[in-house]
Amino acid sequence: MSDAALPVAAAAPVRRSSARGESLGVRIALIALSLLFLLLFLLLPLAAVFVEAAGKGWEAYRAAITEPDAQAAIRLTLLVAGIAVPFNIVVGIAAAWAIAKFEFRGKNLLISLIDLPFSVSPVISGLVFVLLFGAQGYFGPWLQAHDIKIVFALPGLILATVFVTFPFVARELIPHMQSLGTADEEAALTLGASPWRVFFWVTLPNVKWSLFYGVLLCNARAMGEFGAVAVVSGKIRGLTNTMPLHIEILYNEYMGAAAFAVASLLAGLALITLALKTFLEWRFGDEIAASRKH
């Protein structure tokens, strides 16, 4: 055994450099291939948004984003995200508190159910609310009799957005809070702090960066959601059109430059989101390490 191994070991230093890593040619080829792939599928589409938006000049750009319908779409997008995101923050924190700080039966099932919206098509996420609250939906006649509009109105947009973004905050907080354990909270309680004081002064400061990370992703999805809100919106101009829906209408009416002008605002939001996300991962990587896995 050892006799046979010796010649190999002796020969090793010579072969080592090529056997441990790839040759320079292979490295360069793989890097070039990766860059080409990213260029074709990520970087060109991103650049095209800004190039097409600038295509008709500054005045056309300014006009496209300041016209009343575009302004209404921007306000509606901010309003929908402004309600859906805080709702998901509260529910996400509650879910993380129950799941990370306590041991109970059915916990894994609960985690799977919270993640469920990720594997449901956005279109289906909108469809379910039309089936419930639409004119021919289960609660449709009752809602009509009481003159309450949910589908083709603001409540429907909010419901669909909350559905789609439901898992974001919880799934960032759960792994982080689980890794922190319960010792800090137990110590604070033993020292006589009230439950809410423990939460706001001990738990929340501990998880603030992973919470921020989750909110960042939740907000990006809430403002950019298309499929789910397309189904429930009815696309009434100036009333139920969010920014992505406004982009679709402009694009379908062959107003490409205007569509890309509005799109450039959302692309700008995406770049800010990416920059903040990268900064958080770089600066607080330990606290949000678990989140890198999805």
Next chain:
Amino acid sequence: MTAAAPFRWREPSILPGFGLALGITLTALSLIVLIPLAALFLKAASAGPADIWAVATSPRTLAALKLSFFGALIAALVNAVFGLILAWVLVRYEFPGRRLIDAAVDLPFALPTAVAGISLAAIYAPNGIVGSLFAPFDIRIAYTPLGVMVALIFIGLPFVVRTVQPVLEELQSDVEEAAALLGASRARTLLKVVLPPILPALLTGFVLAFARAVGEYGSVIFIAGNVPMVSEIAPLLIVIRLEQFDYAGAAVVATMMLIIAFALILSVNLIQAHARRRFGDV
């Protein structure tokens, strides 16, 4: 629940707020996710067997489902190959701009799908910057099933890279050195030593990319052309049924999508569990 019973719903804890937190979670989960999804199945079932069969087996439904599932499968395979190469390059090699490239991989998570959709359509159209390269060879990308796949590759890419990357980072290079010292070629080392432990993560990334691609709507419809039977994806067919006020038809197509997708994801998770048992927890 009581001291006498050995069965407990939860372990005792001095921390407060379990009831409140679980109550908020279950209420929101039921109202926003579970009851609406139940309404979908109820609506689909209410159509009656004959109607369900008619919708489910209509050529248009089958063509749309086929495009969504096979398109997602091919896109996920492409992403598995290039995502693996990309993760490898990002973890193992140093080159200028590496950090920027690393950050850019998450772009599909952050860029709204409608924005990606109109932009991909502009680039891959016959007069677009990439489409015009293929036009002389009579290859059309946008407004064909190929365009659908381009969009699905775009939205699925980060899933593979981000699941494989952390596993590659934790991989100890001493086993590779040992393999090299024992005389294995680099290719053999990669295939027999490096690949097995990252396989479960690769499979997870593949499934996530596939699941996302099956239901994708926003980035696809602008580049697809949406020709019935040719480049019409299943989510679009749901929207069309809904616009015709065919609620039951929409619900049947949606239910079929969900059932097929969950069955596929479940079966891959079972393979995954098998792989984990074989190669250890990764």
